[in-house]
Amino acid sequence: MKKVSKILVLMLAVALAVSATACTVVQRGGNNPEQYSAKSDIKVGFIYIGSTSDKGYTYAHDQGAIYMQKELGLSDDQVIKKENVPEDGACEAAIKELIEAGCKIIFGTSFGYMNYMDELSKEYPDVIFSHCSGFKSNDTNFNNYFGRIYQARYLSGIAAGLKTKTNKIGYVGAYKIPEVVGGCDAFALGVQSVNPKAQVLFVETQTWYNPDLERKAAISLLDKGCDVIAQHQDTAMPQKAAEERGVWGVGYNADMTEEAPKAHLTAPIWNWGVYYKEAVQKVIDGTWKSENYFDGMKEGLVDISPLSANVAEGTQQKIDEARAKIISGEFDVFDGPIKDNTGKERVAKGSRLTDGEITSIDWFVENVKVQ
């Protein structure tokens, strides 16, 4: 028995070594960028942080992928999706699998993929890497994409500001990073535009996705007298918590009316398909360039879900007015004067924050109280 085991180990070790050496002989086939153009053979890859059935963040991206596939008439095996990919070495394995399957463009939808995509973009110059919500890119084959979701948050703030009776609105946020802080600011400015007396109470959960914690955070805000709960989280739990108390809520990522029919007012939503279609079309046409993408309501990338029957009277009208101004460009959310919650003026009257400033906001506006 012992001898057999020993021989087995030896054989395996040798087999492993031999197959590894044999494998190195096979060279990676180079792909010529000019060959992208035929629509029939393009392959598109997606890396998702969660499951497409989460009814939130990944669901929204997947809806975009489905839209893109339909619009461009791609077949099922031309769009390859990897679900539940963690933000560590495993995402590199997933990306390599997509490259090997022949994907010409790979979309990574979570922040934590950024550094792996950055490094792989150097290793595979003939594959396009498109990363959502990060801040790194290069001039040739690696860009980042995001959108002006703050415009939609502003509109949803109008719905919340008109609905609240206690003038206390809760905001469940994931982390105090620019994306969340700026989003809360936009929401609070929307509230302020229709209800200067209302305050927004912000609480941080330190997680994107944790149904239990999200719920507890919402309850802590409800206990403080908030009667509208807005959120920057992946699940509908804050909405459900609001519904249980008989008050209202503003969701995120997807229309959450189904999850909390008696509470939900509206939700800022993403139409990622707008970007995915445009990007893949450009790859097919051979016109793709590494530019960072940051579109908004005008292009249809972001919007709010249809107002539910729970909204206060006159909400639709107020929102339509603001929407028209944002789309025409006459007004944008971060137009001065804006003060932060220490009383310091952050945007002067007549000036507007640049995109770079918007994506790096680390201060809360006047009517936000951090819990």
Next chain:
Amino acid sequence: MGGIKKHKRKEPLIRIAKREGLSKPKTVALKVCATVLALVAGGLFIAAQGHNPFSVYFFMVKGALGTKMSFQETVKVAIPLLISSLGITLAFRMRFWNIGAEGQIIVGAIAASYFALYKNTMPHAVLMSVMALAAIVAGGIWAGIPAFFKSRFGTNETLLTLMFNYIAQYMIQYLREGPWKDPNALGFLQIARFSDNARLGSVLGIQAGWIVALLLTVAVYIYINFTKSGYELRVVGESENTARYAGMNVKRIMMRTMFISGAVCGLAGMLQASGTDRTLTDTVAGGVGFTAIIVAWLANLSAPMILVVTALFSILEKGISFIQSRFMISSAAAAVLQGIILFFVLGFEFFTRYRLVLRREAR
């Protein structure tokens, strides 16, 4: 008649009895049977999803071994699993239930990461050795603490090693959100990437950890079977009293073996962080420490068999991930398929050790 009735009342219909001396062909037959049943049950599930089972199984293997890149990625999955399975086997052979491989991997990775992040100007070879050494010491100490409490106060090692996993897990989160937070990540919570100097190089396109893993397989085999220490730990495993009568210092053997067990797991953490993740993430162990327990048992706590079982597990892991996207099977369904296969294999493992005795047979 009366006698039978009495039996009926007292004895359950089926009893579980330990199986002694199951013949080799029978064991093999049982295992083959388990594998076939697992594949059939999995196949039915695949068919119910509307796919061709043969084609799915074919691509599962192809996705894990079919190309150079997929083979490399499969080996990457195998490295930490193989090493930590070897690590806990040392403790298990002593009947010390080290459920803490997960935590030992993490502290190993943390210790190595300290040097990778903050002392990374040493020459590459020196830095790698220092990182490995730090991981070994940290993992060893982490496992040594429960061993100390067990040998001193007779505490339950299963609970203690298990709880130490959570402490380690929260330590990583603390470091990520506090002292080790990457200042260049615009407020995002992550630990910085290792500099090139702190990254383990590749041999034949795979991080060099695979060589370490293979060497460790041989080393653990020799240690258990051919050294005095290995003999001692086996005797302690058979019977502590026998060991004591033979004049062995049981406490010392326990501490020593657990230190080595944890040290091996800690090294797995360093290899994963430096070779595969190239940073410290909170998923550095990612459940490997628990999977290692299954691997070690399925392999009958034998080092060469661990190599085989790890290979099969890694192929399953990588293959399942591949077919998920290849056939557009939802990730949940892919996980169910993996579960079905494991269920049968583990379920039959039970029958190689125990047998069911029917009431009548027992009489």
